[in-house]
Amino acid sequence: MLKLCNGLISPTSGDIYIHDRPIEQFDPVELRRTVGIALQHAPMIKGTVYDNLALPLKLAGKKLSKAKALSYLQDVGLDESFLDNDIKDLSGGQRQKVSIARTLVNRPAILLLDEITASLDPQSTKEIEHLIEYINETYQVTIIWITHHLEQAKTIGHYTWIIMEGEIVETGESSFLASPKTEKARQFVKGGLT
Amino acid sequence: MSFTALAMTLIFVLIPLALSKTLKLGLEKDTLIATIRSIIQLLIIGYLLQFVFDAEHAVYMLLMILLMIIAAVENVRKKGFFIEGITWKVALTLVMIELLTQGILIGLNITPPTPQYVIPISGMVIGNAMVLSILFLNRFLAEVEAHEEQSELILSLGGTPKQAIHSQLISSIRASMIPTIESQKTMGLVQLPGMMSGQIIAGADPLQAVLFQLLVVFLLLTTAAMSSVMLGFLAYPTLFNERMQLKTIRKA
Incomplete structure (x- = not known):
């Protein structure tokens, strides 16, 4: 469902509006930068944490400074020593954090989270929940979160x-x-x- | 070589047939079909070439090349089932390669514009481009399917279709070109190329044979690069729709 909002797929029926504007009126690239999505399995490109954080700006022909990359890492609760770590060395929870930070680099107005805690252990799930609340306040971003955890909906939503x-x-x-x-x-x- | 001598070479067909039968490889039928097809096809092409060479008319030469391109397109088309408009994309690629290579050879007076030169060289160029295109399409399909999640990630972050497919495209182009480059590295050391061997057996001066073989080697490098690059860049946009979404690949 969230892929419909991010424009990765199109609805076969019905309409979707983002800020009162039908999504068909958005340029696909503009739509995907306005409506960011953190995918369920937190897919990564090969390379380091920095390579992944820098990806959204690289796609737009820009460069992410190391200082800015570190601040995103800090915002998602990862230590700055992670920046040059190979993505293969991260745990599931750490990958999700990097995935969320990477989505934030585009400064989306809306952040879509697709069952991001589905495959995480209870400790990592708790950390992600706190992180989402923090991001909601700090970045003033609307968050749509698909979850099967009723408690998450009750306490965070x-x-x-x-x-x-x-x-x-x-x-x-x-x-x-x-x-x-x-x-x-x-x-x-x-x-x-x- | 006489037809009697050729008949005796059928011993070389009997050996694999006997091995297949003894070891129960189950390849007897395919070996027989391959042998009969190669005899019929090569004899037909031999008589056809004889006719075209004797006629000395450009129209026959062009018809021969057209026939080669049609046969090559038909072969590649099946492997590119997942690409919309694969037929014209392959045809355009092969025509462009043929025009470029013959344009340089004839334009710079490297080879004369006679059927004796144009047809065999075209055969090597088109045949090689056909194999390279098949290699490229096989690899490209595997790469696109294996990295679908990565393509989706790049699109979701605001990347364009070209950015989403770039690494798959590059690795498919590289993979399809590597066999040509590698085989050329060992040419003359491990194996004597077919065309050169044929010329030497037919009594040509070995140095002249080497010079022509080098021409073919350089031609095939261009062919390898152009066929996969051109086909790749013509093919990838059809994997996306107008909303920059990755289409579902339909199965063959």
Whole structure:
């Protein structure tokens, strides 16, 4: 679903608006820089952490300074010694952090997170959750996060959509998760449906 | 060489047939088909070349080259099923290579514009370009499929289709060119090239044979570079749609 918002795929029906503008009216490159996405498996290019952080600017024909790269690393809670590390040497959690930092380099207005904690251990998941809250405040960026962890939606999300089999079951401020109105949403919250 | 002598060389076909039968390799049918096809095809081309050389008319020469290009395009087309408009892309590539190589050879008076020179050289150039194009397309498909996630990542960060496919394109071009370059490094040391050997057996001066072989070596380098580069740059845009999205590769 998030790939639809980032323009990596197009909807077969329906419309998507970004800031009241249909996404078809965006130039694909402009759209993808405005709406950043951190993909589920945090794909990386070969090379170092710096090579990956510098990628968005390199694609635009610009260069990322070492100082700026270090500040992005700091923002995602990674030590500056990671900058020259080979990407192959990072853990799953560290890769996700680099992936998020790399998406931030484009300074997107909207940040899409595609099940980024799905394959992480509890400790790394907690770190990513804190990181997302920090980024939301520091970068003032709208974050849309797809998750199967109900607690993440309850504690971090301001607004929640419960989507089942492609349909929105219930939506509202995340507090509704305490007492959903629809039967399907109630069952989902109880853990009866996934 | 007489037809009787040629008939005796069929011993060289009997040996692999016997080995295949004894070791149950299951290659008897294919060996027989390959032998019969090569006899028929080469005899036909021999008589055809004889006719074209005797006729000394440019139209026949051009028809021969056209025939070679059509046969080569047909062979490459099947391997490029995942590229839209592969037929005309391969045809354009082969025509451009043929025009460039013959243009230089004839334009600079290196070889005369007669069928005896133009047709065999065209055969080597087009044949080599065909093999190189097949090598390139096989590798390119494997690279695109293996690195789909990386292409998607680059697109998602605001990269263009060319940037998203660049490393796959370059490594496919390199991979398809390497066999030509490597085989040329050992030429004369490990193997005597076919054309040169043929000329020497037919009684030509070995030095003249070497000079012509060198011409072919240089030609094939250009052919190798041009066929994969040109086909690559014609092919990659068709993997994306107008919204710069990677299309699903349809299976053969």
